[in-house]
Amino acid sequence: MNNQSEVLINIGGRIATLMKKNVPFVILMFLLILFSFIAPNFMTFGNIRTLVRQISFAGISAVGLMFVMISGGIDLSIGSQIVFSNVLLAIMMADWNLPLTVAIPLIMLVGTGLGAINGFLYIKLKIAPLIITLGTSAIFKGFGYIINKSRNIMGFPDSFRWFGQGYVGGIPVPVIVMVVVALIGSFILTKTYFGRKVFALGGNEEAARLAGVNIDRMKVILFMICGFISSITTILLLSRVFAGQTITGQGLEFDCLTAALLGGVSFKGGEGTIFGLMVGILIIGVLNNAMQLASFPDFSQTVVKGAVLLIAVAFDVYQKNRKMKVFIEKVTD
Amino acid sequence: MDAKVVLSLENITKKYPGVVALNNVSIDFFEGEVHALLGENGAGKSTLIKAVAGAIDIDSGTIKINGHAFHKVSPHISRELGIEVIYQEFNLVPTLSVAENIYLCEKSEQSALFSAKEIEKKAAAVLAQFEVNINPRAMVQDLSIADQQIVEIAKAVSKNVKILIMDEPSAPLSVSEVELMFNIIKQLKEKGVTVIYISHRLEEVFRISNRVSVLRDGSYITTVNTSETNRQELINLMVGRELKESYPARKKPHGRIALEVKKLTGNRNRDISFSAYKGEILGIAGLVGAGRTELAQLIFGAVPADRGEIVINGNSARIASPLDAIKHRIGFLTEDRKGQGLFLDMSVKWNIVFPILKKISKYSIVDTKKEDEIAGHYKERINIKTPNLSQQVINLSGGNQQKVVLAKSLAAESDILIFDEPTRGIDVGAKQEIYHLMTELADLGKTILMISSDMEELLGMSDRIIVMCEGELAGEVQKDNFNQHYILDLASGSN
Numbered sequence: 001m002n003n004q005s006e007v008l009i010n011i012g013g014r015i016a017t018l019m020k021k022n023v024p025f026v027i028l029m030f031l032l033i034l035f036s037f038i039a040p041n042f043m044t045f046g047n048i049r050t051l052v053r054q055i056s057f058a059g060i061s062a063v064g065l066m067f068v069m070i071s072g073g074i075d076l077s078i079g080s081q082i083v084f085s086n087v088l089l090a091i092m093m094a095d096w097n098l099p100l101t102v103a104i105p106l107i108m109l110v111g112t113g114l115g116a117i118n119g120f121l122y123i124k125l126k127i128a129p130l131i132i133t134l135g136t137s138a139i140f141k142g143f144g145y146i147i148n149k150s151r152n153i154m155g156f157p158d159s160f161r162w163f164g165q166g167y168v169g170g171i172p173v174p175v176i177v178m179v180v181v182a183l184i185g186s187f188i189l190t191k192t193y194f195g196r197k198v199f200a201l202g203g204n205e206e207a208a209r210l211a212g213v214n215i216d217r218m219k220v221i222l223f224m225i226c227g228f229i230s231s232i233t234t235i236l237l238l239s240r241v242f243a244g245q246t247i248t249g250q251g252l253e254f255d256c257l258t259a260a261l262l263g264g265v266s267f268k269g270g271e272g273t274i275f276g277l278m279v280g281i282l283i284i285g286v287l288n289n290a291m292q293l294a295s296f297p298d299f300s301q302t303v304v305k306g307a308v309l310l311i312a313v314a315f316d317v318y319q320k321n322r323k324m325k326v327f328i329e330k331v332t333d
Numbered sequence: 334m335d336a337k338v339v340l341s342l343e344n345i346t347k348k349y350p351g352v353v354a355l356n357n358v359s360i361d362f363f364e365g366e367v368h369a370l371l372g373e374n375g376a377g378k379s380t381l382i383k384a385v386a387g388a389i390d391i392d393s394g395t396i397k398i399n400g401h402a403f404h405k406v407s408p409h410i411s412r413e414l415g416i417e418v419i420y421q422e423f424n425l426v427p428t429l430s431v432a433e434n435i436y437l438c439e440k441s442e443q444s445a446l447f448s449a450k451e452i453e454k455k456a457a458a459v460l461a462q463f464e465v466n467i468n469p470r471a472m473v474q475d476l477s478i479a480d481q482q483i484v485e486i487a488k489a490v491s492k493n494v495k496i497l498i499m500d501e502p503s504a505p506l507s508v509s510e511v512e513l514m515f516n517i518i519k520q521l522k523e524k525g526v527t528v529i530y531i532s533h534r535l536e537e538v539f540r541i542s543n544r545v546s547v548l549r550d551g552s553y554i555t556t557v558n559t560s561e562t563n564r565q566e567l568i569n570l571m572v573g574r575e576l577k578e579s580y581p582a583r584k585k586p587h588g589r590i591a592l593e594v595k596k597l598t599g600n601r602n603r604d605i606s607f608s609a610y611k612g613e614i615l616g617i618a619g620l621v622g623a624g625r626t627e628l629a630q631l632i633f634g635a636v637p638a639d640r641g642e643i644v645i646n647g648n649s650a651r652i653a654s655p656l657d658a659i660k661h662r663i664g665f666l667t668e669d670r671k672g673q674g675l676f677l678d679m680s681v682k683w684n685i686v687f688p689i690l691k692k693i694s695k696y697s698i699v700d701t702k703k704e705d706e707i708a709g710h711y712k713e714r715i716n717i718k719t720p721n722l723s724q725q726v727i728n729l730s731g732g733n734q735q736k737v738v739l740a741k742s743l744a745a746e747s748d749i750l751i752f753d754e755p756t757r758g759i760d761v762g763a764k765q766e767i768y769h770l771m772t773e774l775a776d777l778g779k780t781i782l783m784i785s786s787d788m789e790e791l792l793g794m795s796d797r798i799i800v801m802c803e804g805e806l807a808g809e810v811q812k813d814n815f816n817q818h819y820i821l822d823l824a825s826g827s828n
Contacts, residue, residue, distance in 0.1 A: 192697045193690035200687060203676040210635060210665065210673055211688045211741075212656040270678055 023315070024262055024279045031283065035290045042293060049172065055285030056174040057233050057240075058255035059278065063185040064229030065256045066277050068222050070189070072202035072269025073122070073129040075226050077137035078256060081114045082249025084144035085234045090153040090244025093160065100160060108231045114140060115227020119220030129223075144246050153244030164240030174236045181229060186274035198222065202269025254305065259284050261312035268320065284308070336363035338397075339527050340385070340416075340496055345394035347380055354380040355391070358553040360546050362496065365525040367518060369538040369559070372548035373571055373788065373821070378531050381548070382498050386418045387411040399495070415495030419485045419502060427474035432456035434473050435488045459487045463517050479510035486517055497521060498529040503537055504622055515541055533620045535564050535825050547571055565818075572788070572817045580793035581772040586613035590647070591780040592632075592749050597641030600627040602804045605641070609749070614771060614781045616795030618788070620824050624804040625784045626668055629751045632782075633665040634658040645749070659688065664747030666738050668754040668784075674738040675726050682708035682722040684737050688745040711740035715770055732763025739770065750774065751782045756790060768794060788817050802826045 036043035061078050068075045085107050092103040114136075121132050166173045189195040200208040201218055209215050237248050263280030265272030287308065291301045340362040347355040355377045362368050370378050383389045385396060387406040396403045398414045425434050436452040456469035460483070467480050476484065482502060489497055503511045518528055518541060530542055538545055539559060547554040547570040554570050593608040602624045609615045619625045630636040632643060634652040643650050650661050658665070667673040676684055685708045686693060693703040708722045717736045719729055726737055735755065742750055752771065756764045771794060775781055785791045791798060792815050800807045800823040807823040810816070 191699060193694045193699050194697060196683070196687065196690055196699065199679065200676055203678055204672075206673045207676060210633070210655045210667065212654075212659040214654075214656065270676075 024264060024276060024283065027262075028279050028283050028286065031286045031290075035286065035293075039290065039293050042290065047289065047293075049170075049175075051285050051289040052175050052282075053172040054288060055255070055281055056172070056178040057237055058252055058259065058284070059178040059281040060174070060181050060236070061226075061230045061233045061252055062256035062259050062277055062281055063181050063274070064226035065253065066185065066260055066265050066272055066274070067189070067198060068129070068226045069260055069265050069267070070202045070269060070272045071198045071218065071222050072205065073219065073222065074257075074267075075115075075118060075133045075223065076130065076253050076257075077114075077118060077133040077140055078226070078230050078253035079249050079251050080137040080139075080141035080144070081111060081227060081230050082234045082237065082252060083246055084114065084140040084147075085111050085231055086238050086248045087144045087148045087153070087244050087246060089234060089238055090156070091147060093157065094153050094155040094244065100157060104235060107234060108228060111231025111234060112224050112228040115224040115230075116220060118227070119223030122223065123216040123219050141246075141250070148244065148246050151244070154242070156238075156242060160239050161242065162239070164236045164238070164242075174240070177232065177236060181232065182274050182278055185229075189272075189274065199270055202266075202271070204270075254309070255281075255284050258305070258309045258312055261309070261316050264316075264319075266320065267313065267316050280312075336366070338362065339364045339399055341397040342381075342385070343395040343397065345381070345384060345396070346392050347384060347389065348392055353551050355384070356551045357394075358548070358551075360553060360556065362527050362529060363544075364527055365522055366543040367522055367528045367530055367541050369542035369545045370529060370531045370548065371535075371538065371545055371567060371571055373786075376548040376571070377551040378548055379500065380551075382418060382500060382529070382531070385411065385416060385496075385498065412492070415493060416498065417489035417492060417494045417496070418498040419482070419489065419500065421501050421504060423481055423485055425473045425481060425484060428472065430470050430472055431460075431467055431476070431484050431487075432469035434484055435459065435469075435491050437488075455491070456487070459491050462490070462520065463487070465513070477510075478505045479507070479513065482506070482514065483517065486521075490521070494521075494526055496527045496529065498531075500531045501533070501622070502530070503532060503534060511537070533825055535567060538567070539564070549573065564822075568818050568821055572821060581769050583614070583772055583796070584612065584776045586610040586775075586796055591645065592782075593644035594632065595642040595644065597628070597631055597638050597643065599639035599641070600624075600631050600636040602628050602631060605631075605801075605806050607799050607806065607809065609780045609782060610796075611780055612775050612778045613796045614775050614783055614794055616791040616798035617782060617784045617801060618791055618798050618820050618824055619801035619807075621786065622803075623801040623824065625801055626753055627804070628801065629665060629753050629782070629784060632658070633663055633751060635665070659745065659747075662746065662748040664742035664745055664750045666735075666742055666750065666752050666755060668757065670734055670738050674741075675734060677727040678725060680723045680725055681712070681717065681719050681729070681737055684726055685711055685740045685744055688741055707744055708740075711743060715740055715743070716766060730763075732759035732766075735759055735763070735767065739767070743774075747779070749780045749782070751784070753784045754786065755783065756785070756787065764790075788820070792817060792820075800824050 041047060065075055065078060088110060089103060089107045092098045092106065098106070118129070118133055118136055121136065122129050125132065163173055168176055189198060197208065197213050197218060200211070200213060201215065205215060233252070234249065238244065241248055259280035260272065260277055261267065261280070262283055263272070263276030263278070265277060287304065288301070291304065338361045342358060342360045345355050345358045346353070358377070358381065370381065372378050380389070384391045385406065387408040387410060390405055396406050398416065401414065403410065426437065429437070432449070432453040435456045453469045460467050460469065463483060465483055467476065467483060473481060473484060502514060506514060521528060532538060542559045544556055545559050545562065545567065546556040547567065549571060554573070589611045590608045591611045595606050597605045605628055617625050617628070627636070631638045632652070634654045634657050637653050643652055645661050652658050652661065671677060676687070682704055686704045690699060693700050693707065705722065711717070712719065712722060715736050717740065718733050726734060729737065755767055755771070771781055771783070783791065783794060796812055798810045798815070798820060800810065800820055802824055803826060807826065810820060
């Protein structure tokens with residue numbers, strides 16, 4: 001008997017430490033269980049599919065943001081990059097009649113270019129990326145409005161529908177793209193030496209510089225990666241909406257940022273996993289979906305989103321402080 | 334003696350992990366005297382000031398200020414009783430005016446509102462005492478360093494200072510500015526203020542002080558009247574010890590020049606020229622602020638040089654960035670290992686292989702087998718004590734963290750290694766291990782530049798020592814002529 005209870009306590013202890021290490025995952029599970037009880041139509045295949053597709057667009061861009069964040073930066077212009085290139089892609093196809101095979105690579109180039117602009121401004125002006133991308137965000141969005149000329153741009157080739165609306169084996173294409181992008185991102189970050197340099201940059205920039213890392217080049221490349229990945233989001237979103245509007249993509253960075261922070265990507269850089277990021281994305285997806293099912297008014301949804309972001313940041317800071325405490329105890333030992 | 338004791342330290346002891354910073358120190362300070370505190374780097378001067386200022390708690394002993402005895406002084410009490418400290422880094426707000434800085438945080442007696450006019454008038458009056466021309470409305474960031482220091486002094490005086498402690502006040506000043514500061518100190522002295530003056534520059538001590546107290550390795554040595562001593566005696570008092578540690582035996586250097594530095598200038602250094610041989614440990618001596626770390630930064634490209642030449646193995650090398658230096662097989666073990674050497678959140682092996690990632694990657698994918706192999710090799714070779722290679726570096730002790738930094742440089746197979754304070758803050762056992770490793774490396778034909786403030790270690794380890802003073806090379810000493818007194822003499826700018 002005694003032995004048995006000891007084993008139970010042991011298992012309980014292990015589960016407790018495991019849960020502590022995976023707080024975001026535990027939260028996700030809790031939300032899933034909670035909502036499947038509250039809303040009977042939540043845990044259906046159709047709803048889950050919709051939920052994941054809804055969030056997959058932010059999920060893809062979040063991978064790009066994560067590269068920048070692990071290196072210690074941030075990109076607040078993601079949504080506006082999409083606004084601009086979304087309109088431009090619509091114009092390319094509808095007004096200029098460019099074939100998909102030309103328009104798509106071209107828009108990827110443009111997206112990467114927008115990232116490069118962020119990166120160059122960052123290293124040349126030496127201003128915090130928070131401010132840089134806040135500025136470029138307004139600029140990109142503004143140009144999006146200018147070239148859009150208040151139109152609803154339509155008339156794309158039908159083959160373009162597949163990217164945002166198609167399915168492969170019952171799974172929406174954007175979801176598959178998200179998974180692929182996440183896997184590639186994870187591979188680069190964890191297996192390649194480029195990935196290690198990203199962590200090094202965010203972990204200790206000066207040490208990285210002294211170890212021979214070309215800091216400036218890295219910074220530009222990372223913003224380019226972020227821009228490139230968001231150009232993929234652009235293509236999927238335009239295909240999904242199937243009309244060029246300036247509203248598409250606006251504020252997308254908010255979900256990306258919240259997901260990253262929820263998933264344990266640190267604001268200060270040097271930390272983060274794709275698994276955590278995906279858990280963060282799913283938490284947001286579940287919350288968004290549940291609020292829609294419960295027909296929460298739009299404005300209340302905004303309030304909830306803001307609160308979740310702050311909770312995520314507080315969680316990040318709390319974890320950092322706890323680590324710092326352990327460190328100080330070690331040093332003063 | 335009929336002088337009145339204003340500050341009396343009795344049996345002050347302060348221990349840090351592994352170090353006794355102050356060991357039973359007792360000193361009396363008189364009213365209206367300039368009392369110099371002397372000692373080598375790490376003798377305990379800074380700890381002593383911090384104890385008096387209430388910045389740290391002492392472990393035992395009594396501090397008597399104007400007859401009030403304390404076991405624990407808080408910054409507040411220290412201020413209340415008229416003690417002000419001017420640290421090497423000024424405590425001024427650069428974007429506020431002179432007057433605002435002098436009367437920072439002080440409420441006006443006349444009005445509940447802040448009045449710029451009122452404090453400007455008061456500040457002008459305080460500054461007028463010093464016969465200096467500083468506009469109370471000027472922004473502190475627009476002032477010269479010397480004027481900023483005067484503002485610091487004015488701030489202290491405005492608070493009715495009784496005891497003014499100055500930590501290396503002349504370090505940032507030019508010769509004429511030092512004169513100005515001396516004048517102000519004299520005026521303060523006449524008003525009965527006690528000035529505790531900390532400086533490495535012996536000639537200043539002779540010019541300005543009434544008495545001198547010497548500290549060595551945290552212990553109080555003696556106090557003498559300045560008029561009754563001389564330079565040689567003070568140096569003897571500061572050094573006065575035999576070599577204690579044992580240093581491993583060495584092979585003779587190979588005789589081929591590995592590194593030649595010609596008229597290197599920049600980063601507060603001027604016209605530095607020297608050479609270092611293969612298999613040699615070249616010590617770089619100097620006081621804090623002499624420019625030793627700055628020289629290392631120049632050689633490593635961490636700060637690009639304004640002019641000068643670096644020659645490696647007979648070929649002129651263009652070193653504009655750390656990457657260039659690494660390509661020329663130079664390794665730099667920084668003094669600030671946490672800030673510049675390590676990725677604390679990352680694992681031991683991650684840190685060790687970081688500089689050689691390219692070498693152990695195929696198609697840019699890191700070969701983790703090789704990573705384990707290399708990291709494991711250095712863990713064994715230099716005895717890094719860690720439960721496993723995946724342990725985060727943050728969890729290691731200081732000595733083992735230093736070994737990780739060392740392993741990093743070894744893995745990079747550097748031929749020229751710059752060690753900046755390699756044994757600072759690590760325990761005796763780890764120190765011995767580091768010494769043996771350095772010896773082993775030199776015997777393998779590597780060139781080691783060793784910067785250290787620990788004279789004993791420098792003399793014990795080096796084949797030759799170059800001495801720096803205020804950004805310039807003050808001299809070179811061969812092993813046969815190693816003499817602590819002579820080196821300290823060079824380092825404190827005897828000419």
